Ligand SMILES: Nc1ncnc2c1ncn2[C@@H]1O[C@H](COP(=O)(O)OP(=O)(O)O)[C@@H](O)[C@H]1O
C-alpha cells in the first residue's frame with residue numbers, strides 16, 4: 001500500500017516544555033489512523049504541525065513524498081490536507097452554506113480583481129463553489145440546514161458542519177480532532193458512519209479520539225502517545241493486548257471494550 005504521509009522524529013518545544021518528542025509514524029493511503037493518549041499527550045500538537053499551524057523544532061513531515069515543513073496552513077490545505085478542530089470553529093453571522101464556502105475559496109483559481117468585477121469566470125467559479133459546498137453539506141446530512149444561521153445549530157451538527165467545511169476543500173487527507181466530543185449516542189453512531197463514508201471516497205483519515213469503543217471499532221491502526229512520545233502502535237487488537245498501553249493509559253478493565 002502507498003504511504004500518503006510520513007512523520008519522522010517529529011519534535012516541538014514550547015520554551016522548556018517538550019510537547020512532542022521524536023514521534024514517527026506513517027499512514028498509508030485509504031486508512032483510518034487514530035491518535036490516542038491522555039490529555040496533554042501531544043495529540044493536537046501533532047495535528048497542528050501537520051497542517052502548518054506550528055512549525056516543528058525538529059524532524060520532518062512528508063506528504064506525497066515532499067516535505068511540507070515550513071509551509072503555511074493555506075498552502076498545506078491546497079496540497080490536500082484539511083482538518084477540523086477540537087473546539088468547533090463557527091463563523092458567526094454567516095449561514096451554514098456560507099460557513100462552508102469560506103473554506104472552499106481555498107481552491108479558487110480566479111484572481112481577486114476578476115472577483116470584484118464579477119467577470120464571467122468569477123461568476124462561474126462562485127457557482128462552482130456553491131455547488132461543492134452544497135455537495136459537502138449533503139454528504140454530512142445537513143442539506144436542509146443550509147440557510148440557517150450556523151451559530152444556532154445544535155452542537156453535534158456544528159461538528160458535522162466543520163467536517164463538511166474540511167471536505168469542501170477536496171482533501172486527500174483529513175485530520176479530525178475529537179470528532180465525537182460532546183455528541184450523544186445517536187450522533188456518535190452517525191459520525192462513525194460518516195467516517196466510513198469519507199474513507200469510501202478514498203480520503204485518508206487521521207483522527208484523535210477519546211471514545212475507546214469508537215476508536216477500536218473504526219481504526220485500521222492506532223498510535224498511542226504519552227508525554228509527547230509514541231508508546232505503542234498497531235492494530236486495535238494489538239493495542240488492546242499491549243501490556244504497556246493497558247497499564248499506562250487504558251486501565252485494567254479496558255479489554256472488555258470495543
Ligand atoms: N501553543 C502552545 N504553547 C505552549 N504550550 C503548548 C501549546 N500548545 C500545546 N502546548 C502544550 O503541549 C502539550 C500537549 O498539548 P496537546 O497537544 O494539546 O495535548 P492533547 O491534544 O494530547 O491533549 C501540553 O502540555 C500543552 O499545554
Ligand SMILES: [Mg+2]
Nearest residue numbers: 043044045086
Ligand atoms: Mg487535544
